Amino acid sequence: MSSPSPSRALSIRGLFADAIYQVLDNKVFRVLIAVTLIPILLTFFVGLKEDSISVLFGKWEFDYPAMMAMLGEDPRPVAIEWLLDVVIDQFAGGIGMTLAIAATAFFVPRMLEKGAADLVFAKPLPRWALYLSRYITGLLFVGLLGLFLTVGMYLGVLIVSGYSAPAILWSSLTLIYLFSMVHCVTMLIGVYTRSTSAAMILGIVFFFGNGCVHSGWQLKEQFGDMLMIEEQEAKNDPKADEIEEEEKDNWRLVRDSAFFALDALHYPLPKTSDASLVSLHVQDALLGSGRMASREQMLDTGDELHAERQKEWGDSDSPMGDQDPDTWFERRFAWDSEELRFNVWFSILSSMAFTTVLLLLGMWKLSRSDF
Amino acid sequence: MTPPLAPAVRVRGLHKTYKSSIFSSGFQALGGDSGIDLQVERGSVFGLLGPNGAGKTTLVKILLGLVRKSGGEAELLGEPAGQSRPRARVGYLPEAHRLPLYLTGRQMLRLSGMMVGRDRKWIDERSGPWLERLGMAGSADRKIKEYSKGMMQRIGLVQALIHEPEVVFLDEPTDGVDPVGRAAIRETVTELAKSGSTVFINSHLLMEVEMICDRIAILKDGLILREGTLQDLTPDTGEIQLHLAGELPSSELQTQLFAGLKVEHSVTEKPSDPGYLLRLSADDEQLNALIDRVRRSNIPILQIRRERRTLEDVFINLVQGGSQ
Numbered sequence: 001m002s003s004p005s006p007s008r009a010l011s012i013r014g015l016f017a018d019a020i021y022q023v024l025d026n027k028v029f030r031v032l033i034a035v036t037l038i039p040i041l042l043t044f045f046v047g048l049k050e051d052s053i054s055v056l057f058g059k060w061e062f063d064y065p066a067m068m069a070m071l072g073e074d075p076r077p078v079a080i081e082w083l084l085d086v087v088i089d090q091f092a093g094g095i096g097m098t099l100a101i102a103a104t105a106f107f108v109p110r111m112l113e114k115g116a117a118d119l120v121f122a123k124p125l126p127r128w129a130l131y132l133s134r135y136i137t138g139l140l141f142v143g144l145l146g147l148f149l150t151v152g153m154y155l156g157v158l159i160v161s162g163y164s165a166p167a168i169l170w171s172s173l174t175l176i177y178l179f180s181m182v183h184c185v186t187m188l189i190g191v192y193t194r195s196t197s198a199a200m201i202l203g204i205v206f207f208f209g210n211g212c213v214h215s216g217w218q219l220k221e222q223f224g225d226m227l228m229i230e231e232q233e234a235k236n237d238p239k240a241d242e243i244e245e246e247e248k249d250n251w252r253l254v255r256d257s258a259f260f261a262l263d264a265l266h267y268p269l270p271k272t273s274d275a276s277l278v279s280l281h282v283q284d285a286l287l288g289s290g291r292m293a294s295r296e297q298m299l300d301t302g303d304e305l306h307a308e309r310q311k312e313w314g315d316s317d318s319p320m321g322d323q324d325p326d327t328w329f330e331r332r333f334a335w336d337s338e339e340l341r342f343n344v345w346f347s348i349l350s351s352m353a354f355t356t357v358l359l360l361l362g363m364w365k366l367s368r369s370d371f
Numbered sequence: 372m373t374p375p376l377a378p379a380v381r382v383r384g385l386h387k388t389y390k391s392s393i394f395s396s397g398f399q400a401l402g403g404d405s406g407i408d409l410q411v412e413r414g415s416v417f418g419l420l421g422p423n424g425a426g427k428t429t430l431v432k433i434l435l436g437l438v439r440k441s442g443g444e445a446e447l448l449g450e451p452a453g454q455s456r457p458r459a460r461v462g463y464l465p466e467a468h469r470l471p472l473y474l475t476g477r478q479m480l481r482l483s484g485m486m487v488g489r490d491r492k493w494i495d496e497r498s499g500p501w502l503e504r505l506g507m508a509g510s511a512d513r514k515i516k517e518y519s520k521g522m523m524q525r526i527g528l529v530q531a532l533i534h535e536p537e538v539v540f541l542d543e544p545t546d547g548v549d550p551v552g553r554a555a556i557r558e559t560v561t562e563l564a565k566s567g568s569t570v571f572i573n574s575h576l577l578m579e580v581e582m583i584c585d586r587i588a589i590l591k592d593g594l595i596l597r598e599g600t601l602q603d604l605t606p607d608t609g610e611i612q613l614h615l616a617g618e619l620p621s622s623e624l625q626t627q628l629f630a631g632l633k634v635e636h637s638v639t640e641k642p643s644d645p646g647y648l649l650r651l652s653a654d655d656e657q658l659n660a661l662i663d664r665v666r667r668s669n670i671p672i673l674q675i676r677r678e679r680r681t682l683e684d685v686f687i688n689l690v691q692g693g694s695q
Contacts, residue, residue: 007488007489007490008488010485010488010489010490011485011486011487011488013485014481014482014483014484014485014486015486017481017482017485018471018482018486021471021473021474021478021482022471022473025473025474026473113469114467114469115465115466115467115468115469116468116469116470116471117437118432118437118463118465118468119463119465119468119469119470119483119527119530121435121436121437122435122436122437122458122461122463122465123458123483123486123487124455124456124457124458124459124486124487124488125455125486126455368439370389370432370437370438370439371432371437371438
């Protein structure tokens with residue numbers, strides 16, 4: 001026999017090549033590529049100049065609305081933030097993500113089908129590598145779509161608006177980050193049930209359920225802060241004591257249980273709702289892109305008003321410090337907050353820990369499976 | 372002096388039991404209480420026969436690490452079965468396989484070869500002759516989803532052989548293949564054996580196994596009932612057939628031929644061929660004496676054949692009546 005000795009690197013390359021073929025042949029992938037052309041074409045047809053909006057390569061020119069004048073001399077950074085918010089966070093991060101979960105749910109169950117599993121697992125590759133390759137295939141699915149979308153939009157903005165916005169390109173990483181947290185769940189369901197339908201349905205349920213948990217947790221945090229404000233106000237109003245006592249008796253147990261449940265779910269679960277905000281902060285920290293400033297400008301709530309309100313308050317023992325309730329609340333929860341309502345590193349690390357644990361669990365299950 | 376090569380397959384006391392769970396009741400798939408013993412030497416074509424559910428596929432899957440054994444020992448090319456290293460030297464065509472439909476035949480061969488650690492160029496050089504030999508050269512660039520069942524079986528066989536494995540496991544290799552394709556597969560197996568590869572065939576098609584295998588084992592309910600060469604498994608029945616030309620012999624001629632030989636015999640007409648069959652149970656001395664008398668009577672002898680039991684007889688007897 002004159003065959004050369006087998007190479008592990010070639011085996012891994014084979015797995016990657018298989019991943020690419022699998023993605024490119026996927027019908028949903030092709031449909032999504034076609035759908036992403038809509039926002040891309042929008043950036044080509046609508047140009048944002050420094051002083052006007054140009055439609056269809058200058059066929060029509062419009063002045064910016066008066067409101068936009070508040071955004072400074074060049075409104076384009078803020079307009080780009082708005083574009084990213086709508087296209088990436090809402091459109092790609094919501095509908096696109098749901099479709100991606102549905103389109104990639106079959107990766108593991110199909111690999112484990114009788115006949116297919118025999119072919120794949122008889123190869124001299126460790127099962128964990130095969131499992132990981134399916135995970136990477138999913139990320140590739142979203143990554144290629146994201147890259148197509150963001151490169152297209154970036155070029156549109158660059159060519160037509162004459163404005164280079166690397167933030168658009170960065171958004172493809174945000175989508176991969178977001179999908180990486182959900183895909184491990186779909187895969188784990190797939191490896192346990194070996195059913196595409198179960199993986200698809202439960203994956204989507206998880207995606208939305210997880211979003212609800214974090215929205216619920218944010219509401220809980222806001223509610224908790226409002227309670228603190230009420231307590232602060234009650235100190236100044238003796239009549240409020242009776243109402244407070246009654247509230248304690250009736251609702252405290254229920255409320256505390258619900259709060260505990262939300263905390264218990266929020267901390268270990270991946271922070272899908274934080275993905276875009278995390279991305280924004282990481283981008284600012286690594287590249288000094290100043291995107292946070294643009295976002296703050298977009299969602300400006302009016303600092304002057306806060307300054308006025310602050311004059312009326314001043315208790316250093318309060319959790320609010322010297323701030324009035326509105327200012328304190330806003331700084332804690334709003335985009336122009338000095339203290340974020342979450343910790344970027346905790347968000348990233350806890351999400352990565354969740355993803356890693358689920359991947360390891362899936363690999364363990366696969367290593368124990370008979371075909 | 373180089374040490375002798377380990378057998379292609381060695382199995383000692385191997386058994387597999389599927390445990391019961393909420394969703395399924397457990398059952399013993401292979402080996403019974405004592406487990407099975409089996410050895411397949413290198414360069415042989417080994418056939419594993421058995422009815423559906425006998426445990427043929429389970430045995431192969433244990434050897435390839437697709438199913439975990441419950442006990443006993445299983446070795447593939449001298450290394451513990453289930454490890455990934457010996458699998459690089461093995462080709463496998465599973466029963467009812469599902470090839471990736473999103474690939475063309477050629478892409479699938481490349482990826483399959485790469486997954487066992489072979490270079491793309493190296494695979495391309497070898498895939499051409501294999502595709503040609505199995506009649507798939509013209510369809511190699513079509514998507515697998517467009518293939519017929521027979522074409523899938525043939526391209527599946529090429530993927531099992533493309534990396535020049537030392538051992539090839541073929542599970543029902545001719546399933547769904549037309550007669551021409553079957554002949555091509557049989558020829559391929561014979562060539563593989565000539566080139567020194569070991570071929571392990573799982574089948575319930577007795578004729579295929581009879582034609583190409585030089586050792587055969589019959590498995591039933593997870594136990595090996597009989598194992599040996601085709602000659603071992605299909606012994607003489609003790610009956611001899613003489614195909615003689617001409618009209619049926621008269622009773623006088625028969626008395627003359629068998630006088631003093633003390634041989635039981637019967638004469639039957641051969642419906643499709645000229646002449647008739649003389650069936651008898653005789654030892655060599657009696658047979659030679661009879662042949663001398665036939666020649667002296669100027670009766671042309673067309674054929675002399677010792678009757679053997681067919682593999683089908685042996686198989687059905689074993690499967691229906693156990694190992695008795």
